Each structure stands twice: as structure tokens, then as C-alpha cells.
Amino acid sequence: MIEPKNTSRKRGFYVKMRLLHNNNRKSCFCFKYFKWVLWFSLSFYFFAMFLFNHKPNNTNNTSYSSPIISKTTVPQYSKASRALIEHPWREHHHSVDSLNGLKIYVYELPTRYNTDWLTNERCSNHLFASEVAIHKALINSDVRTFDPFEADFFFVPVYVSCNFSAVNGFPAIGHARSLISSAIQLISSEFPFWNRSSGSDHVFVASHDFGSCFHTLEDVAMADGIPENLRNSIILQTFGVKYDHPCQRAEHVVIPPYVSPESVRKTLATADVNGKRDIFAFFRGKMEIHPKNVSGRYYSKKVRTVILQKYGNDRRFYLKRHRFSGYQSEILRSTFCLCPLGWAPWSPRLVESVVLGCVPVIIADGIDLPFSSAVPWSEISVTVAEKDVGKLGSILENVVATNLSSIQKKLWDPRITRALLFHDRTIEGDATWHVLHALTKKMSRSHRRLRLSDE
Ligand SMILES: *[C@@H]1O[C@H](CO)[C@@H](O)[C@H](O)[C@H]1NC(C)=O
Ligand SMILES: *[C@@H]1O[C@H](CO)[C@@H](O)[C@H](O)[C@H]1NC(C)=O
Ligand SMILES: *[C@@H]1O[C@H](CO)[C@@H](O)[C@H](O)[C@H]1NC(C)=O
Ligand SMILES: *[C@@H]1O[C@H](CO)[C@@H](O)[C@H](O)[C@H]1NC(C)=O
Ligand SMILES: *[C@@H]1O[C@H](CO)[C@@H](O)[C@H](O)[C@H]1NC(C)=O
Numbered sequence: 001m002i003e004p005k006n007t008s009r010k011r012g013f014y015v016k017m018r019l020l021h022n023n024n025r026k027s028c029f030c031f032k033y034f035k036w037v038l039w040f041s042l043s044f045y046f047f048a049m050f051l052f053n054h055k056p057n058n059t060n061n062t063s064y065s066s067p068i069i070s071k072t073t074v075p076q077y078s079k080a081s082r083a084l085i086e087h088p089w090r091e092h093h094h095s096v097d098s099l100n101g102l103k104i105y106v107y108e109l110p111t112r113y114n115t116d117w118l119t120n121e122r123c124s125n126h127l128f129a130s131e132v133a134i135h136k137a138l139i140n141s142d143v144r145t146f147d148p149f150e151a152d153f154f155f156v157p158v159y160v161s162c163n164f165s166a167v168n169g170f171p172a173i174g175h176a177r178s179l180i181s182s183a184i185q186l187i188s189s190e191f192p193f194w195n196r197s198s199g200s201d202h203v204f205v206a207s208h209d210f211g212s213c214f215h216t217l218e219d220v221a222m223a224d225g226i227p228e229n230l231r232n233s234i235i236l237q238t239f240g241v242k243y244d245h246p247c248q249r250a251e252h253v254v255i256p257p258y259v260s261p262e263s264v265r266k267t268l269a270t271a272d273v274n275g276k277r278d279i280f281a282f283f284r285g286k287m288e289i290h291p292k293n294v295s296g297r298y299y300s301k302k303v304r305t306v307i308l309q310k311y312g313n314d315r316r317f318y319l320k321r322h323r324f325s326g327y328q329s330e331i332l333r334s335t336f337c338l339c340p341l342g343w344a345p346w347s348p349r350l351v352e353s354v355v356l357g358c359v360p361v362i363i364a365d366g367i368d369l370p371f372s373s374a375v376p377w378s379e380i381s382v383t384v385a386e387k388d389v390g391k392l393g394s395i396l397e398n399v400v401a402t403n404l405s406s407i408q409k410k411l412w413d414p415r416i417t418r419a420l421l422f423h424d425r426t427i428e429g430d431a432t433w434h435v436l437h438a439l440t441k442k443m444s445r446s447h448r449r450l451r452l453s454d455e
Contacts, residue, residue, distance in 0.1 A: 098428065100440045102143045103448075104203075105151035106135070107191075109158070113183050117162035127348040128161035128171060129258040130431075131205040133422035134236065135159075137432040140425045152446035153234070153439055154193055154202045158183045161208050176214040177227050180204065184229050193447075200232045200251075201445045207258065209344040211237030213247035216343050219295055222246045234442065236435055238346050240368030251445075253438040256370045256431055257348040261421045264355050267328040280316040281396060282334035282358065283307065285349075286342065287321050303340045303363055306389050314393065331356045335404070336382070336396055339363065340389070351420045354380065359407055361396065363389055371434045374419045380411045 114135065117123045124132045135157040138144055145151050160176035188194035194202060206212040212235045213221035225246045226235075232250070239247055240254035287308045291298040298305075311317040318334070331337055337353035338361045345364035353360040360381040362369075369377045382399055384392060399407070410416075418429045426432040443449050 099143060099433075099436050100443070102153075102436055102440050103145040103151050104138060104141075104143050104153045104155055104436075104439075105145055105148040105193075106138050106155045106157065107183075107187055109156070109183055109186065113179065114157045114159045117159045120162060120164060122164060123159065123162035125258075125260050125263075126161075126171070127257050127259075128207040128238075129260075130207045130236070130238065130255055130422055131157075131159050131161060133258055133424070134205055134255075134432055134435060136424045137422060137426040141432070141436075143436060148191065148193055150448060151193075152201065152443060152448055154187075156180075156183055156187065156202055156204050158204065160206075160214065171208070173208050173214050173216070176208070181227065181229060197445070197447055198232045199229065200234075201447055202233045203439070204230060204233055204235050205255075206235050206237040206239075207255070209239065209342075210247045211235065211239035212250055212252070217294060217297065218343065219297060226250050234439070234445070238370075239344055240370070241345060241366045242368045243366050251442065253435055254368050254370045255435060256351050256420045256422075257346060258422060259348055259351045259355065259420075261423055263328060264352075264421070267332060267356065270329065271332050277333055277335045277358070279318045279330065279334040281311075281336040281338060281361070281392070282318045282330055283338040283340070284320040284322075284324060284327050284330065287319065299343065300341055301386060303386050303389050304342075307338065307340065307392065310390050311393065316393065328352060328356060331358045334358045335400075336361050338392075341367075341386075354411060354420055355417045357408070357411055359399075359404070359411065361392070371419050371431075374429070374434055375416050376410065380407060380416065382407070 114132075118132070123129065135155070138155055148154065158180050160173055160179055161171045163172045163175060164170070165172045184194065184199070188199075204212075206214065208214060209216045210218060210221035212226045212230055213224055214227070215221035215224060222245075226249060230250060235250050235252040236255050237248070237252050238255055238257050240252075241248070283304075285304075286299070287304040288299055289305065289308065291300070291302055291305055307317075308319060308321075312319060318330070324330075331352055334353075335358065337349060337358040339347050339349040339353065341347070341364035345367040347364075350360055350362070350369070352358075354375075362377075362381050362383045363386060365386045369375070382396070384395055388395065415429055418427070419434055420431060422431040426436070
């Protein structure tokens with residue numbers, strides 16, 4: 001199995017070509033590359049626009065290159081904008097050293113598994129879009145290798161959450177299992193790497209409600225479990241709880257839900273610099289007055305119903321049940337942002353409140369939050385037990401009276417914001433970087449490392 005490097009390089013290329021040929025995708029090549037060229041041009045355009053838009057107030061050149069935030073007291077919002085703007089696109093050539101020489105091979109699957117879905121713009125922006133964002137970031141990353149024989153891990157880019165239902169607009173994930181299984185079939189028959197390790201050094205993203213169980217309803221998800229062929233692999237999933245759960249019985253990394261960094265930047269740019277947080281507690285989202293009993297379960301375990309019943313007429317609470325595209329500006333005006341469970345414990349509100357400086361109030365028993373080594377969740381949020389949701393008002397008043405200002409101060413640490421956002425080009429300390437960092441802790445699964453240590 002051990003071969004001189006240049007032969008293995010050729011073999012890697014050879015199998016790749018076979019993979020593409022066998023699927024008769026030749027006629028689609030131009031189209032495929034056209035899309036990447038278009039994508040690259042657009043990225044470049046936005047990057048240029050970004051630099052252009054931010055030139056004017058940059059009299060001291062150092063504010064871009066220096067990772068240190070100005071010590072002068074600036075109002076909260078501009079501090080936050082600074083934190084985001086300062087996350088330097090220029091620093092994107094993160095040091096590979098910090099990742100222990102990690103190398104990842106990204107399979108080039110036929111476009112029906114991934115980029116075809118991008119014709120719908122929502123695919124790369126909605127709350128499940130980390131499956132797209134991580135793929136893009138890996139393609140651009142310094143850890144990517146084109147030689148599968150020298151890879152530690154293999155990334156399998158399948159987008160399963162982009163099939164939006166025509167009826168209600170929600171992603172339909174009924175096809176997820178078959179799409180992934182077909183991708184595994186393809187790579188395992190065309191490449192030797194899957195069979196070699198039974199998939200244990202292969203990495204997938206499962207960004208939907210119950211992660212690798214691919215279902216919205218917990219009882220169905222639990223009954224179905226993780227697809228057999230994924231159980232040996234590493235799953236990057238938004239779903240995470242601190243107790244044993246069938247949907248996390250595979251090696252996994254809990255990742256943040258996707259929130260577009262661009263949308264956050266826009267919201268901060270329009271913010272009134274001296275704006276006050278005039279909303280005490282904010283929530284916008286699905287709240288059912290009479291939740292339906294769906295096979296013995298109620299949406300949000302009725303937590304959202306209790307919030308509405310108890311605080312619907314309380315002037316301190318700003319509760320809205322309908323969608324509004326400008327909701328990020330409401331978060332910016334709020335002191336506390338409620339993050340109650342929905343069907344699953346996690347919610348994109350966790351990320352949005354943190355990056356917009358609103359204290360997240362986490363109401364989801366047992367939730368396992370992403371990147372806890374980098375994000376000190378207990379210091380930057382308030383946790384309320386599901387059973388105590390009726391006492392929310394007094395609990396929050398108590399936080400105001402005791403430690404609100406210290407929580408808010410910690411919330412503005414730019415490293416935290418950075419850790420929760422995925423960028424098309426990964427930068428040290430951003431969400432993709434933390435995924436990579438988590439993978440460096442799983443090197444015992446790397447075939448290459450095992451071989452090296454055997455020699
Ligand atoms: C900014 O940088 C440019 C070139 O890098 C330099 O000529 C100019 O003096 C700098 N301006 C300030 C305010 O430091
Ligand atoms: C999209 O989802 C629907 C409903 O689950 C399914 O019938 C359809 O086959 C899916 N489309 C693709 C291309 O997988
Ligand atoms: C991997 O194993 C499967 C099932 O045993 C087999 O069909 C396939 O040909 C193998 N792949 C390679 C590349 O040998
Ligand atoms: C909810 O539905 C399940 C069956 O689907 C039933 O066993 C249970 O009694 C129902 N619960 C209530 C409170 O109606
Ligand atoms: C706020 O203070 C309470 C009571 O002293 C303490 O239990 C809690 O951990 C503090 N929370 C934070 C985020 O500092």
C-alpha cells in the first residue's frame with residue numbers, strides 16, 4: 001500500500017478522472033467551471049465592494065492589520081462593527097502549524113450532490129447552510145490536499161437541506177438518506193479510501209434539526225437513528241445534547257447554525273451608533289397558542305406557548321409571531337434575546353444574539369453548545385430551565401440587578417463572534433477553523449498518521 005509519492009499523486013488524479021468520466025459528466029464540464037468562475041467573480045466583487053465601502057474612516061492604516069481593538073471607549077455598536085470588520089479577510093492564510101499539519105481531501109462529486117442546489121439562492125444563506133459554507137471554506141483552505149493518499153480526512157460534500165418544499169418553503173429532507181447513500185456508493189466503488197477505513201476518516205455535515213438522523217421530528221429521528229453507513233464516520237452537526245441520544249451516536253463535532261456574516265455586517269452598518277437597547281426581552285418566531293399533539297410531542301414542548309400566554313401582554317416583552325426580514329435590527333435593539341427550543345434544542349438565534357450583542361436566554365434543557373472551549377457560553381448567556389419559563393420575567397430582572405453588565409462586556413469579545421461565523425475563506429479562529437481544530441483531536445482516525453507512526 002505504501003508507494004512513492006509521485007505515483008500516488010498520479011493515482012489520485014487518475015481515480016478522480018475515473019469518477020468524473022464514469023458518470024458521463026463530461027458535457028457538463030463547461031457549465032461546472034462556468035459556475036465556479038461566476039462564483040469566484042461574485043466573491044471578488046463583494047470583497048472589493050467591502051474594501052471600498054470601508055476605506056473612508058480608515059485614517060489609521062493599522063486598524064485593519066492589527067488584531068487588537070482600540071482601547072478607547074467607543075459606543076457598543078461601533079465596537080461590535082469593529083470586531084466584525086476587524087476580523088481580517090487579509091489574515092485568511094491562517095497558519096497551518098496551528099492545525100498540526102492537518103490535510104483534508106475534498107471529493108469532487110458530480111454537481112447533482114451539491115452545487116446544482118445553489119441555483120436557489122436560499123441554499124447558501126438559510127439556517128442549515130453550514131453544509132455549503134464549510135465546503136466552500138475547505139475548497140479555499142490551506143489544509144486542502146489534492147492528493148488523497150496524503151490526506152488525514154476526506155470531506156464528502158453533499159447538500160441535503162436545500163430541497164425547499166413548494167408548499168411551505170421549508171427544506172424537505174426526505175431525500176437526504178438516499179442522496180448520501182448514493183454518494184457513499186459512488187466514492188466507495190471508485191476510490192479505495194472508504195473501504196480502507198469503513199468511512200471512519202470521512203467527514204459529513206448534517207446541519208438539519210436532528211443532525212445525522214435526518215428528520216424534523218424527534219421521535220421519528222430517534223427511531224430511524226443514524227443511517228448505518230454513516231455510523232463510523234465523523235459528522236459535523238448543529239444538533240447536540242449533553243446526554244446520550246441516538247442522533248449523536250457517531251463521532252461528531254457540534255457546529256453553530258449558519259448565519260450569514262454579510263447580513264450581520266449589513267445590520268451593524270445601519271445601526272445607530274448611539275442606539276439604546278430599548279427592548280427588554282425579544283423573541284420573533286413560531287409560537288403556537290394551541291400546539292398540535294404530533295405523535296405525543298408538542299412543538300417546543302409548549303415552552304413557546306407558555307411564553308406567549310404569560311408574557312404576551314407584558315410591556316417588557318417584545319414577542320412577535322410573524323416573519324420579518326429586518327429582525328436582526330430588532331435584536332440589536334434588545335437586551336435579552338430568547339432562544340427557546342423548537343422541534344430541536346438549537347436555534348440560529350443563539351448565533352444572531354451573540355454576534356449582535358444581545359444576551360441569549362437559552363431555554364433548551366440539556367443543549368450542548370458549539371465550540372465550548374472557545375466560547376464561554378455560561379459567562380455570556382442566561383440559561384433558564386424549561387420548567388421555569390413561567391418565571392422568565394423575574395429571572396431576567398434579577399440578572400439586570402446583578403450581573404448584566406459583566407455578561408454584556410464579555411459578549412463583545414471579537415473572538416467569540418469570530419468563532420460562530422463561517423466565512424467563504426476560513427480565517428484563524430472562525431467557525432470552520434474550529435471544525436478543523438476539532439478534527440486535529442481525532443488524528444487517531446487518520447490512516448496516514450497511523451502509517452507514519454508504524455514506520
Ligand atoms: C497608510 O499606508 C500608506 C501606504 O501603506 C502610507 O503611505 C500612509 O502614510 C499610511 N497612513 C497613515 C495614516 O498611517
Ligand atoms: C425533494 O424533496 C421531495 C420531497 O421529499 C422529494 O420527493 C424529491 O425527490 C426531492 N428532490 C430531489 C432532487 O431529491
Ligand atoms: C468497496 O467495498 C464494496 C463492498 O464490499 C465493493 O463493492 C467495492 O467494489 C469496494 N471498492 C473498492 C474500490 O474496492
Ligand atoms: C398525544 O398523542 C399521543 C398519541 O399520538 C397520545 O398517546 C397522548 O395521550 C396524546 N397526549 C395528549 C395530552 O393528548
Ligand atoms: C450571575 O450571577 C448569578 C448569581 O450570582 C450566578 O449564579 C450566575 O452564574 C451569574 N451569571 C453569569 C453569566 O455571570
